[in-house]
Amino acid sequence: MRVDTVNRRFKTVFKIFFAWQEKKEEKWLREMSKKGWHLDNTSFLNYIFRKGELKDMIYRLDFKIIRNENIDDYITLFEDAGWEYISRLGWWYYFRTEAKKGKGQELYSDNASRIRMYNSLRWFLIIICAPIVYNLPSLYGRIIRTLESGTRDDLLAHTMVINFTVPLAIFLTLVLCLMVYGIISISIVIKRIKSDIRE
Amino acid sequence: MNRIKKISPLTETTFYILISLLEPLHGYGIMQKVINLSKGRIHLGPGTLYGALGNLVGAGLIIHKESLETNPRRKIYIITGLGKELIKYEIRRLKEMVQNGENLLHEKGAADESGYS
Numbered sequence: 001m002r003v004d005t006v007n008r009r010f011k012t013v014f015k016i017f018f019a020w021q022e023k024k025e026e027k028w029l030r031e032m033s034k035k036g037w038h039l040d041n042t043s044f045l046n047y048i049f050r051k052g053e054l055k056d057m058i059y060r061l062d063f064k065i066i067r068n069e070n071i072d073d074y075i076t077l078f079e080d081a082g083w084e085y086i087s088r089l090g091w092w093y094y095f096r097t098e099a100k101k102g103k104g105q106e107l108y109s110d111n112a113s114r115i116r117m118y119n120s121l122r123w124f125l126i127i128i129c130a131p132i133v134y135n136l137p138s139l140y141g142r143i144i145r146t147l148e149s150g151t152r153d154d155l156l157a158h159t160m161v162i163n164f165t166v167p168l169a170i171f172l173t174l175v176l177c178l179m180v181y182g183i184i185s186i187s188i189v190i191k192r193i194k195s196d197i198r199e
Numbered sequence: 200m201n202r203i204k205k206i207s208p209l210t211e212t213t214f215y216i217l218i219s220l221l222e223p224l225h226g227y228g229i230m231q232k233v234i235n236l237s238k239g240r241i242h243l244g245p246g247t248l249y250g251a252l253g254n255l256v257g258a259g260l261i262i263h264k265e266s267l268e269t270n271p272r273r274k275i276y277i278i279t280g281l282g283k284e285l286i287k288y289e290i291r292r293l294k295e296m297v298q299n300g301e302n303l304l305h306e307k308g309a310a311d312e313s314g315y316s
Contacts, residue, residue, distance in 0.1 A: 062246050064249075074249055076273055077248065077273075078245040078246075078249075080245075080273075081244075081245040081248075083245060104244060106246075107245055107247070108244045109241070109242060110210060110247055113244070113250050113251065116250055199211055199212075
């Protein structure tokens with residue numbers, strides 16, 4: 001990690017934003033730039049900032065599933081349009097541009113394409129949920145069966161279920177709840193855009 | 200023809216991208232052309248444009264044109280025969296729309312001048 005402790009030119013911030021909070025994340029990154037900390041790189045749950053002059057920069061995140069050979073072409077188009085590419089995190093691409101009046105400040109200029117982006121994000125979350133939804137019933141079934149039979153039959157199996165299966169089931173249930181919450185949030189955003197009569 | 204009817208109506212953005220590609224252009228060229236054609240009214244976002252190009256290629260309305268002279272990072276696109284057919288169909292549809300609007304406004308809207316200038 002590039003941490004220059006003497007001059008403090010870089011700093012790493014640990015922060016959690018969920019996939020459906022990208023507007024909040026964009027706002028936070030803008031606030032950081034106003035204080036002179038400009039996003040330099042991203043990794044899982046970590047943001048690396050570089051110290052620079054205080055500047056009002058607008059950040060935009062694009063969710064895009066593209067093949068590796070098309071990434072160059074994709075980024076070049078954004079750069080041509082005046083957006084600086086910073087980094088990617090999974091299928092999220094981070095861009096920024098200087099905040100100026102009369103300049104395009106959105107990656108998506110019509111509602112139809114905005115809805116498309118949120119739709120692909122929603123599908124992505126649904127697909128992630130699928131294996132959890134598929135496995136949870138059998139996991140709970142195993143827990144219930146073991147608890148009903150008690151410790152008499154097989155002590156080892158009972159211990160395994162209590163120490164491993166139960167925490168796993170709880171964890172997966174929480175993840176699933178979070179994902180469902182995310183899918184609902186995105187659906188609400190899509191619905192709001194659709195109620196706008198513009199194209 | 201049925202294929203064209205299925206794709207229609209195009210969004211304003213897609214229509215402008217499609218007519219821009221009557222000549223070979225890369226992404227940024229399309230943005231510039233659409234700004235000029237619409238007299239500065241339509242500024243295509245890069246996300247919108249990138250997505251639209253992918254969809255148009257997928258529908259067979261434009262193709263990626265191989266070119267040696269330009270930067271390989273910038274793909275050049277050109278409209279296909281099907282794309283041209285669609286433009287003609289859309290123009291007829293839009294003309295009908297404008298005509299209907301004008302006729303009805305002239306008939307029914309004449310009494311109420313306030314809404315039309």
